[in-house]
């Protein structure tokens with residue numbers, strides 16, 4: 187039997203019995219446990235490179251309810267590379283205006299004034315089930331083109347035996363148990379990771395003593411597409427902070443930070459929730475618009491990560507490896523970056539293009555990313571919920587000054603948007619032989635830029651590339667060379683600075699490996715070997 | 721560079737202004753004023769190295 191732990195929003199991969207269930211265990215190069223955003227992105231990336239990926243999920247589709255809504259540009263760039271980005275951005279809500287309130291007063295409003303010359307916006311709001319649905323659609327399209335991806339729904343991982351260079355997995359299905367072997371097993375099985383538990387691995391960190399009430403409400407009324415955030419909201423019993431922002435389908439996400447000592451059952455009663463929501467929605471206009479409660483839940487959160495993301499043939503990615511508070515929307519966003527980091531490395535190792543030791547850099551790089559995310563979301567939490575007298579004193583001082591003085595506004599922290607970390611000084615990067623712009627230094631995720639009617643990141647694709655700006659086109663027998671003879675001003679600004687030409691070496695996950703003022707075949711070769719761990 | 725040598729003209733006058741700014745405030749209000757003042761001055765300095773050195777000097 188496979189228990190239903192939650193309701194699904196859409197059925198995406200219905201259970202179908204496969205012959206392997208009645209046969210001796212079959213060995214797969216990569217088995218992914220969990221078909222959430224991270225497992226799906228990983229499978230899609232591997233499959234598109236031609237490396238077989240088998241996904242097992244104990245449900246048949248995306249979970250119903252309130253999870254991620256905010257997807258950042260880097261995630262959209264990755265999704266676009268994988269062929270899933272367009273429907274996300276089409277469906278998603280883009281907002282630019284935000285308002286920050288303290289009690290009754292509006293402190294300030296801001297306009298994000300997006301920077302142009304990028305295919306994707308800085309972020310979109312989109313319900314997580316859609317994000318997963320579009321990934322599965324892209325997987326179906328890739329399968330039709332021959333990509334070796336398989337998703338098995340209602341296949342629950344119930345036991346694991348880890349050997350030196352493979353893992354054996356016990357799988358439960360509606361037709362009974364069977365076993366699978368994996369050269370590499372990737373646990374993308376979420377925050378409560380059964381794989382992590384079965385392997386007895388630790389998961390330490392900081393539990394924040396707070397409860398958040400989420401209400402997703404559907405309103406047909408004309409309500410502005412803005413993000414409203416309250417410190418110490420004036421509505422009765424609304425706790426430390428409250429947040430309102432828009433999702434597709436006329437749905438608004440409302441968060442109330444309720445504190446630690448609450449009666450969860452009482453707080454979940456509809457009339458009580460409605461009283462709060464009424465007060466919030468009417469706070470600016472005095473009238474309560476008509477709305478329907480689509481989903482409500484109470485959650486607490488933690489900031490923590492596993493000590494090691496790799497244990498022999500088993501890797502942890504996404505929420506199974508690390509968790510952050512939702513402020514700054516770093517959960518799914520960072521998990522998709524884990525997938526992006528791991529996919530090309532697994533592919534390179536399985537194809538014999540890189541030594542197995544390259545896979546250790548997955549932990550070094552992504553644990554660093556996780557630490558940065560945990561730091562950012564802990565800082566936001568400390569601002570929103572000051573934990574002692576002095577932190578409250580300064581928090582209130584910042585809020586007090588922010589209404590009148592713009593200098594204090596950047597100190598107001600209600601969550602910082604997720605941006606990719608830069609692998610500064612990491613062993614698989616360098617050299618930086620160009621005295622070029624800081625944002626495009628080795629280790630950074632390559633920024634997008636317009637190339638006529640196209641975009642830079644599309645041209646780079648999913649393999650190693652040499653980006654040659656200005657000068658003559660260098661030739662490389664194995665690597666895709668993107669030559670831009672006459673870079674337009676945005677490209678110059680982002681990649682050249684004061685130079686007229688430059689050479690960049692870029693990894694399959696579109697992080698910049700190294701850069702030089704001129705093409706030197708042996709220097710490029712050396713950097714390539716270094717980044718592959720040879 | 722953080723200067724810890726005398727840099728304020730008319731030190732007595734400044735000190736007087738500082739105390740006057742707190743006149744009529746209770747303890748909590750004074751604490752709040754100090755916090756706002758620190759933020760205003762920190763913004764004026766801006767330089768993270770100087771701010772770090774100032775925090776260290778104050779903490780000694």
Ligand SMILES: Cc1cc2nc3c(=O)[nH]c(=O)nc-3n(C[C@H](O)[C@H](O)[C@H](O)COP(=O)(O)OP(=O)(O)OC[C@H]3O[C@@H](n4cnc5c(N)ncnc54)[C@H](O)[C@@H]3O)c2cc1C
Nearest residue numbers: 220222223224244254255256343376504505515517518519
């Ligand atoms: C209220 C809230 C708001 C959030 N907002 C944001 C946001 O705005 N932006 C953002 O980026 N993130 C946000 N997050 C975090 C985001 O939802 C998670 O980080 C994301 O879902 C992690 O994806 P994942 O693939 O690692 O795990 P999950 O999405 O948890 O997927 C794990 C999958 O594994 C399956 N599974 C579990 N056990 C087994 C098993 N034994 N066998 C087979 N399959 C199994 C599960 O059924 C599930 O499908 C939010 C989270 C919450 C709770």
